[in-house]
Amino acid sequence: AQSVTQLDSQVPVFEEAPVELRCNYSSSVSVYLFWYVQYPNQGLQLLLKYLSGSTLVKGINGFEAEFNKSQTSFHLRKPSVHISDTAEYFCAVSDPTGFQKLVFGTGTRLLVSP
Amino acid sequence: NAGVTQTPKFQVLKTGQSMTLQCAQDMNHNSMYWYRQDPGMGLRLIYYSASEGTTDKGEVPNGYNVSRLNKREFSLRLESAAPSQTSVYFCASSVAVSPLHFGNGTRLTVT
Numbered sequence: 001a002q003s004v005t006q007l008d009s010q011v012p013v014f015e016e017a018p019v020e021l022r023c024n025y026s027s028s029v030s031v032y033l034f035w036y037v038q039y040p041n042q043g044l045q046l047l048l049k050y051l052s053g054s055t056l057v058k059g060i061n062g063f064e065a066e067f068n069k070s071q072t073s074f075h076l077r078k079p080s081v082h083i084s085d086t087a088e089y090f091c092a093v094s095d096p097t098g099f100q101k102l103v104f105g106t107g108t109r110l111l112v113s114p
Numbered sequence: 115n116a117g118v119t120q121t122p123k124f125q126v127l128k129t130g131q132s133m134t135l136q137c138a139q140d141m142n143h144n145s146m147y148w149y150r151q152d153p154g155m156g157l158r159l160i161y162y163s164a165s166e167g168t169t170d171k172g173e174v175p176n177g178y179n180v181s182r183l184n185k186r187e188f189s190l191r192l193e194s195a196a197p198s199q200t201s202v203y204f205c206a207s208s209v210a211v212s213p214l215h216f217g218n219g220t221r222l223t224v225t
Contacts, residue, residue, distance in 0.1 A: 004156075009154070034213065041218070041219075042218055042219075043118070043204055043206075043216030043217050043218045043219055044157075044204070044206075044214075044216045045216070046213040046214070049213055090156060090157065101147075101159060101162060101172065102157075102159070102214060103159075104149075104156040104157040104158070105156055106154055106155060106156040107156050
């Protein structure tokens with residue numbers, strides 16, 4: 001069975017500072033990895049995904065993540081955050097069976113202050 | 115383009131009452147899903163439907179039933195609501211290895 005660990009439940013950061021949100025996964029098979037963002041009172045939106053190929057994945061809103069197979073990690077980074085990045089971020093994993101039964105982490109709330 | 119539409123947006127039930135959460139997608143996706151979101155627990159899969167006519171249990175199916183009415187619609191039914199089912203419910207859809215598209219959720223309170 002797959003699982004995802006997001007160790008940080010909340011990450012406070014100042015505007016224009018860099019941020020890293022950590023995600024570690026466990027799986028006995030190859031995986032697809034995702035980061036989703038949830039703004040208040042909304043559903044989840046895809047930020048970026050890793051299916052195969054380059055381990056550095058770029059997403060929307062200036063976010064990027066790096067797949068590290070040896071460390072089973074998929075950390076999300078942004079070099080300079082904005083107030084509007086305040087949201088909850090979820091890492092998720094699935095196996096490549098042709099449809100996606102995502103397993104989500106517990107989420108990290110990013111709080112950006114001026 | 116509506117995407118994934120969930121109704122209702124909010125609902126309050128008394129213990130033992132029943133209700134059906136509706137979900138419809140207009141993207142011609144094959145697969146549909148129901149998740150629940152609880153504080154500190156992320157999203158957990160309740161049921162999914164890989165294609166029209168099939169449904170399967172996810173991680174937390176107890177107390178729920180689903181119906182894949184057609185390719186567009188996937189409903190979630192609570193036969194006898196319990197306070198433990200107080201949650202935010204999300205419907206999602208996808209095709210092949212495309213990312214999931216989520217609705218805006220239904221906030222359910224069971225008293």
